[in-house]
Amino acid sequence: MKFDIMRDRLLAGLNDVMKAVSSKTTIPILTGIKIDVTHEGLHLTGSDADITIQTFIPVEENGEQLINVSATGSIVLQARMFNEIVRKLPTNDVEIEVSAGFATNIRSGKSEFHLIGLDASEYPLLPEVAADRQFSMPADLLKSVIRETVFAVATSESRPVLTGVNWKILDNELICVATDSHRLARRKIQLEQLPAEINSVVIPGKSLNELNKILEDTTDLVQIALTNYHVLFKTDDVLFFSRLLEGNYPDTSRLIPEEYKTNVTINGKALLQAIDRASLLAREDRNNVVRFETLENNTVEISSNSPEIGKVEEQISVENLEGEALKISFSAKYMMEALRAIDGQDVIIQFTGTMRPFILRSIHDDAILQLILPVRTY
Amino acid sequence: MAHNMNELETLQPVVIKQIQTIYEKNRMVHAYIFDGEKGSGKKAVMQFFVKLLLCENVSNNVPCETCRNCLRVDSGNHPNIRQIEPDGQFIKVDQVRELISEMTMTAVEKGRKIYVLHHADKLNVASANTLLKFLEEPDGDVIAILLTEQIQSMLPTIRSRCQHIKFSQIPRQVIMQQLVEQGITQSMAATVSMVANEIETALFLAKADLFAHARKTVLKLIEAVRKNVHEAMLIVHEEWLPSFKEKSEMEQALDLLLFAYRDIVALKANMESACTYPDMLQTFKEIALHTTYEQLSNQMQAILQARQQLQRNMNRTLLMEQLMLNLQEGYTFV
Numbered sequence: 001m002k003f004d005i006m007r008d009r010l011l012a013g014l015n016d017v018m019k020a021v022s023s024k025t026t027i028p029i030l031t032g033i034k035i036d037v038t039h040e041g042l043h044l045t046g047s048d049a050d051i052t053i054q055t056f057i058p059v060e061e062n063g064e065q066l067i068n069v070s071a072t073g074s075i076v077l078q079a080r081m082f083n084e085i086v087r088k089l090p091t092n093d094v095e096i097e098v099s100a101g102f103a104t105n106i107r108s109g110k111s112e113f114h115l116i117g118l119d120a121s122e123y124p125l126l127p128e129v130a131a132d133r134q135f136s137m138p139a140d141l142l143k144s145v146i147r148e149t150v151f152a153v154a155t156s157e158s159r160p161v162l163t164g165v166n167w168k169i170l171d172n173e174l175i176c177v178a179t180d181s182h183r184l185a186r187r188k189i190q191l192e193q194l195p196a197e198i199n200s201v202v203i204p205g206k207s208l209n210e211l212n213k214i215l216e217d218t219t220d221l222v223q224i225a226l227t228n229y230h231v232l233f234k235t236d237d238v239l240f241f242s243r244l245l246e247g248n249y250p251d252t253s254r255l256i257p258e259e260y261k262t263n264v265t266i267n268g269k270a271l272l273q274a275i276d277r278a279s280l281l282a283r284e285d286r287n288n289v290v291r292f293e294t295l296e297n298n299t300v301e302i303s304s305n306s307p308e309i310g311k312v313e314e315q316i317s318v319e320n321l322e323g324e325a326l327k328i329s330f331s332a333k334y335m336m337e338a339l340r341a342i343d344g345q346d347v348i349i350q351f352t353g354t355m356r357p358f359i360l361r362s363i364h365d366d367a368i369l370q371l372i373l374p375v376r377t378y
Numbered sequence: 379m380a381h382n383m384n385e386l387e388t389l390q391p392v393v394i395k396q397i398q399t400i401y402e403k404n405r406m407v408h409a410y411i412f413d414g415e416k417g418s419g420k421k422a423v424m425q426f427f428v429k430l431l432l433c434e435n436v437s438n439n440v441p442c443e444t445c446r447n448c449l450r451v452d453s454g455n456h457p458n459i460r461q462i463e464p465d466g467q468f469i470k471v472d473q474v475r476e477l478i479s480e481m482t483m484t485a486v487e488k489g490r491k492i493y494v495l496h497h498a499d500k501l502n503v504a505s506a507n508t509l510l511k512f513l514e515e516p517d518g519d520v521i522a523i524l525l526t527e528q529i530q531s532m533l534p535t536i537r538s539r540c541q542h543i544k545f546s547q548i549p550r551q552v553i554m555q556q557l558v559e560q561g562i563t564q565s566m567a568a569t570v571s572m573v574a575n576e577i578e579t580a581l582f583l584a585k586a587d588l589f590a591h592a593r594k595t596v597l598k599l600i601e602a603v604r605k606n607v608h609e610a611m612l613i614v615h616e617e618w619l620p621s622f623k624e625k626s627e628m629e630q631a632l633d634l635l636l637f638a639y640r641d642i643v644a645l646k647a648n649m650e651s652a653c654t655y656p657d658m659l660q661t662f663k664e665i666a667l668h669t670t671y672e673q674l675s676n677q678m679q680a681i682l683q684a685r686q687q688l689q690r691n692m693n694r695t696l697l698m699e700q701l702m703l704n705l706q707e708g709y710t711f712v
Binding site: 123124161228245246 | 457475
């Protein structure tokens, strides 16, 4: 294997795949980056077993020659070392040559490195993805979907399947649900050309967070392919694979109440700030609980009381208040996270009683829905 | 660790046959315990089993050793296999949590996922209990292999959830004979063959000065214990404690002590052939005459207890003093 490449392009590619390489892997080969050279171009692959990132650098782009391939082949090189070396090479032309026994020479200008490589056949195989199970959505939409759901995944391992976000396709709608069994976040997206044969997958929250970091906030389409074992997100030149979580995701549709007894329409920002203030006192107490009470004349009261520190009360006027009077307590943290996820101005909060879960959604539709379980305080 | 098929079959014929039958009839369960002494080839058999499970072209229930998967099992690069070694003294609960979160994800490559716990007896109570639920009902196609030298110190709840594969010991007579052939004295060969179940380790020990010294100290202590507690205390302070500074040395010395009492019990039951210390036959017979089975059992219990407490980092001096008093107990009514 032998090729010449522009250093800045190689570095840009390495930057992407390095995000997947973890220093504390137990599988020795995964400390490396796999380099595949074909006559079409160069593939770089990095992985920590959970996620795998692959980038592609074409031989030619916009009439400009990026890579000059003399001989094709594959090699695995120590990721950290290779990245550092490429970063510090003196000129913009890099020549990489692999001779017998995985010995690799990296030449640039007058500097020459000899690296000991690893056998590329030891590297994990990437899953094959069928073309008919793909759909696509714009990158910025995908990013907001992630932002609106992934915060609600469980952090404890007692039920591993809850550490992921459930993606389900139902009647031309993609439904993303995350819950930690105290609160739930659901996002529905209308998409075209959704594959019919996939019913439900659970994508690890950690992988989605990583993906969110890599995606750029553009309207470029991201191809998404789901298989029984993997999910693939594909942008122009970056492929992002993630493993899925095994096990059945609990049926969450029944958790969402059908009828509501109290409906409150309120300015989301005002409520968020009021709860933030109230939680200043509540936070000191272990459970971070605030109280919410409906009053006369379209006002509600947010209060918090911790006996050793003091108490806070604040009244907010609401747009609309109908139904039964209500006193309810809930976690300030969950409420704030839910309000932040619903970005809009006005939100509707719908209650079915002091001891029943309540939901938050934007006034326009129920594309974003947040459900929170109240806390018993007496 | 490169064992070929023939070596494995001579080392553990029954186990290999058992594993091949499991594979052939496709009767895999989700968890196995490989239980056998040090040197009984557990790791080699584990590798054989893992290769059998992952190999792309198995013929005659033997993995091919040349396909991608076999090669990667050997080099430790197969992404579907996760191996856990004790981190220090124990397999810690964080290691188990990480393992579970790793194993609840779908396999990296096609095929089943396998996890191996080395020294599974070193799971502490918290980790064992964390593992339990996952061990019993893993999500997906997961196989657990637990290797241990001391199955009795594993939680019964763990044991009951695994299929137990017992590795046979290499017969002691065989090792003794080989040692004698190498020029080791009969009595030394008898002792080391009890400690090590493998010819190389046994030979190394038999030639080591430290081990000879340990053996001598232990025998001296036994005689002293018989006489009176003051003498025993003196030996503990002057010889035992200075000689056995490391925990592993102390462990070995306590084992040697235990074997001595085992000898005495054996002699009381008239089984002369199985002695650990043939050179002490006379003394031991005398001790055997003067003690009851119950006393001996109490004494052995005391040594086992001391050994456990050593694991928990009890103060060595106090530990030995307590042991001496407990051993003495056996003689109070004589």
